[in-house]
Amino acid sequence: xxxxxxxxLKFASSHEWVRVEDGVATVGISxxxxxxxxxxxxxxxxxxxxxxxxxxxxxxxxxxKTASDVYSPVxxxxxxxxxxxxxxxxxxxxxxxxxxxxxxxKLGAPEELDGLLSAEAYAAQIS
Amino acid sequence: xxxxxxxxxxxxxxxxxxxxxxxxxxxLQYSGIMEEHKxxxxxxxxxxxxxxxxxxxxxxxxxxxxxxxxTNDVRKxxxxxxxxxxxxxxxxxxxxxxxxxxxxxxxxxxxxxASRIDADADWFRRExxxxxxxxxxxxxxxxxxxxxxALALQGPKAGECLKDALGQRPDNRGLLLGLESLEKNQxxxxxxxxxxxxxxxxxxxxxxxxxxxxxCSPAAVGQIWDAVLEAGASLGVKPCGLGARDTLRTEVCYxxxxxxxxxxxxxxxxxxxxxxxxxxxxxxxxxVLVRQNEEGVDRRLIAFKMTGRSAPPRPGYPVWSVGDxxxxxxxxxxxxxxxxxxxxxxxxYISREFSSKGTSLEIEIRGRRAAxxxxxxxxxxxxxxx
Numbered sequence: 001x002x003x004x005x006x007x008x009l010k011f012a013s014s015h016e017w018v019r020v021e022d023g024v025a026t027v028g029i030s031x032x033x034x035x036x037x038x039x040x041x042x043x044x045x046x047x048x049x050x051x052x053x054x055x056x057x058x059x060x061x062x063x064x065k066t067a068s069d070v071y072s073p074v075x076x077x078x079x080x081x082x083x084x085x086x087x088x089x090x091x092x093x094x095x096x097x098x099x100x101x102x103x104x105x106k107l108g109a110p111e112e113l114d115g116l117l118s119a120e121a122y123a124a125q126i127s
Numbered sequence: 128x129x130x131x132x133x134x135x136x137x138x139x140x141x142x143x144x145x146x147x148x149x150x151x152x153x154x155l156q157y158s159g160i161m162e163e164h165k166x167x168x169x170x171x172x173x174x175x176x177x178x179x180x181x182x183x184x185x186x187x188x189x190x191x192x193x194x195x196x197x198t199n200d201v202r203k204x205x206x207x208x209x210x211x212x213x214x215x216x217x218x219x220x221x222x223x224x225x226x227x228x229x230x231x232x233x234x235x236x237x238x239x240x241a242s243r244i245d246a247d248a249d250w251f252r253r254e255x256x257x258x259x260x261x262x263x264x265x266x267x268x269x270x271x272x273x274x275x276x277a278l279a280l281q282g283p284k285a286g287e288c289l290k291d292a293l294g295q296r297p298d299n300r301g302l303l304l305g306l307e308s309l310e311k312n313q314x315x316x317x318x319x320x321x322x323x324x325x326x327x328x329x330x331x332x333x334x335x336x337x338x339x340x341x342x343c344s345p346a347a348v349g350q351i352w353d354a355v356l357e358a359g360a361s362l363g364v365k366p367c368g369l370g371a372r373d374t375l376r377t378e379v380c381y382x383x384x385x386x387x388x389x390x391x392x393x394x395x396x397x398x399x400x401x402x403x404x405x406x407x408x409x410x411x412x413x414x415v416l417v418r419q420n421e422e423g424v425d426r427r428l429i430a431f432k433m434t435g436r437s438a439p440p441r442p443g444y445p446v447w448s449v450g451d452x453x454x455x456x457x458x459x460x461x462x463x464x465x466x467x468x469x470x471x472x473x474x475x476y477i478s479r480e481f482s483s484k485g486t487s488l489e490i491e492i493r494g495r496r497a498a499x500x501x502x503x504x505x506x507x508x509x510x511x512x513x
Contacts, residue, residue, distance in 0.1 A: 042439060
């Protein structure tokens with residue numbers, strides 16, 4: 001399975017990615033994860049303002065066949081969720097690292113980022 | 128170690144995602160459930176169903192013997208016809224649901240669920256041993272499951288695809304005409320040019336669409352698979368996995384053993400009483416089925432649709448009634464997002480009083496309840512459906 005993995009992202013071993021800009025982390029699921037799940041038909045996103053701990057289950061993504069939990073790779077407060085993804089979950093299939101993002105977290109503990117996987121390390125995990 | 132069909136390496140080469148299905152390593156999907164589902168509804172799809180079991184029952188008393196074990200009336204079958212039927216226990220619970228084919232007088236082939244092969248074979252052998260001498264006379268039962276490969280070609284273009292795959296040649300003309308004239312639930316036995324052994328072609332399926340199921344020798348199944356896909360490529364025919372098979376059958380509300388049917392559930396409760404011939408004379412489970420047919424059942428299998436935006440329903444989710452006195456009234460047995468309808472759909476057992484069409488329900492999804500409604504069966508009606 002071929003997965004393109006952008007170099008500027010950090011990854012959780014549970015297949016979420018993180019992109020940090022100005023202290024805010026955008027979180028989504030990896031290309032590998034969407035390919036494994038296939039044909040996404042529903043997402044349930046966290047409430048804006050909810051306080052998350054790293055590793056906490058905070059979203060659900062469902063394919064035709066199964067439901068999977070999504071975990072926040074970082075701690076902090078949910079600043080924004082992707083409404084477009086709620087209306088069209090297929091965005092996470094088509095553009096997992098772009099338009100298919102799930103939610104944004106105002107980083108509560110930026111040092112946690114050091115504990116996440118580099119693109120290279122994640123690529124090794126899924127190979 | 129999971130069991131594999133003769134097509135296992137073919138599935139791997141096609142990049143199928145493989146899963147454990149009742150002890151078999153089977154393709155869940157190739158290109159994707161949505162795409163495969165759509166191919167079957169609009170063109171055709173080819174499924175490997177070699178995991179299914181095949182039994183033969185033959186002999187002078189085969190009809191009498193089968194009619195005591197199966198719920199449908201075996202005597203209704205002419206040579207070359209098939210019927211949907213069940214094996215029930217004395218309490219009316221379902222040992223298995225299956226297809227019975229009559230190949231000739233006293234010659235029957237049964238196609239049973241993969242997960243039930245051993246349970247069914249034990250049941251037949253035990254019942255045969257218990258028969259009176261006169262009834263057992265000349266009845267031969269055999270579990271021939273490993274001697275058969277099987278394919279299902281399903282969809283509005285299945286006939287055209289099959290014809291192209293067999294090839295339009297003078298020596299094929301009779302076969303092609305014969306296959307075309309097969310009506311639903313009829314079957315023909317013929318050779319596939321160039322492959323070993325004979326093939327049983329039946330106009331049956333599990334998707335609600337027109338189509339054929341082919342039983343052939345395990346050595347021939349790969350050649351037929353390749354021929355069908357090659358001929359069907361220009362028609363939009365795709366290899367399809369168990370994922371699409373499940374969404375297709377759920378849309379047309381066909382029960383799946385282990386979900387809608389089990390040893391504690393009767394065919395009457397499952398809404399397939401049309402395949403139970405209560406008037407044919409005694410058979411195993413009849414007393415309970417007659418009583419349920421007369422008195423009605425406490426729980427019924429219903430079809431439902433989600434009516435608002437929600438996650439898809441899944442097996443095991445609780446079903447609730449609606450209102451101030453809302454209570455738990457049943458459970459989802461099958462559920463998915465319907466690729467044809469674009470909404471969540473499902474099947475489930477609920478208390479009879481809530482089972483009429485249009486009744487509002489709620490499905491509990493991860494602790495929250497989402498609105499649904501009892502819907503007419505089938506949930507989706509293919510263009511070619513009867």
